[in-house]
Amino acid sequence: PSCPPSSSEEDIEVNDPLLRFFEHCEKFVALVEENATAMHQVEAFKEGPEMRRVLERVAGALCLPADELNADLVQVxxxxxxxxxxxxxxTSPWCSLFSEEDAKVLEYLNDLKQYWKRGYGYDINSRSSCSLFQDIFRQLDKAMEESKSSKPISSPVIVQIGHAETLQPLLALMGFFKDEEPLRANNYARQAQRKFRSGRIVPYAANLVFVLYHCDHAKTSREEYQLQMLLNEQLLPFHHSNQTLALYADLKDYYRDILQNCRFEEECELPRSNNTAADEL
Structure with missing residues (x-):
């Protein structure tokens, strides 16, 4: 017989519906993931003047006719x-093909894709993550109630492991890194100072940490529990206050609509109409 699992293995739970919510959201899959028109801003940028200049420079460096290259090959x-x-x-030899301006254009191309597929481009991108958001606050609520009852905290640390596709929609749901003007194919120059930069938001080993504090010397009960968030080990200012420390009660008030009214099944239900996917988007 095989050896019994260790206690650490027993504590590991695979919960794809929670952390890979995008695969289980019918509306996202149909209207974004599998919809050929959903990335029209990305495709338009590939054919735009900024990418044409990159193609011409790279083709010149390779001594190739520009029409033998396309945006996808250059991106590879x-x-x-x-x-x-x-x-x-x-430093790969491939790096010698690109100038700093080329790199900025190609960064924007990737940001466009992430914006429209995982970020603010379509509401369903972020709304599909509300179950994960609510689960995080359920765990925080549980820890707070145990603390109030002077009980040991049953789960002082909870680690959930996903991917950039997990974090990006969640951060968008919370309102982080949202620009006043949406990222589009025709506003590259105006987005030079944009907040939405996927390479900085979800780089390799990206991580998001919620830290709940119990403040013994709080003046009021509302101030007793406070929360910080860290993105990639850096304190993250809250969207509603621009401060890095928030009263837990204030934060729940700010996100009340998501916590109470965002229901995964309803958000992800495909519309029962004759409209095409493009019409819905």
């Missing part, structure tokens, strides 16, 4: 450069 070369630099800390 750029990603190869960036992967080797990030993972191996070496």
């Amino acid at each position: 070369a750029f990603l190869t450069c960036s992967y080797e630099l990030a993972i191996k800390n070496v």
Whole structure:
């Protein structure tokens, strides 16, 4: 017989519906993931003047006719450069093909994709993560109630492991890194100072931490429990106050609508109409 699992293995739970919510959300899958028109801003940027200039420069460096290259091929070369630099800390020969301006254009191309597929482009991108958001606050509520009752905290640390596709929608649901003007194919220059930069928001080993504090010397009961968030080990100012420490009660008030009214089944239900996916988007 096989050896029984260790206690640490027994504590591990695979919960794809919670952390890979995007795969279980019919509306997201149909209207974004599998909808050929959902990424029209991305495709338009690939054919736009900024990408044409990149193609011409790269083609010139390779001594190739520009019409033998396309945006997808150039992006593969750029990603190869960036992967080797990030993972191996070496400068790939592919990097020599790109100028700093080329890198900015290709960064914007990737940000466009993340914006429209995982960020603010469509409401369902973020609304599909509300079950995860609510679960986080249920765990925080439980810890607070145990603390109030002077009980040991049953789960002082909860670790949930997902991907960038998990974090990006959750951060959008909470309102972080939202620009006044949506990212589009025709506003590259105006977005030079944009907040939404996926490479900074969800880099390798991206992580989001919620820390609940019990303040013994709080003046009021409302001030007794406070919360901080850290994104990639850096304190994250809250959207509603621009402060890095918030009263837990205030935070729940601010997100009351999501906590009480965002229901995964309803959000992810496909519309029962004759409209096409493009019409819905």
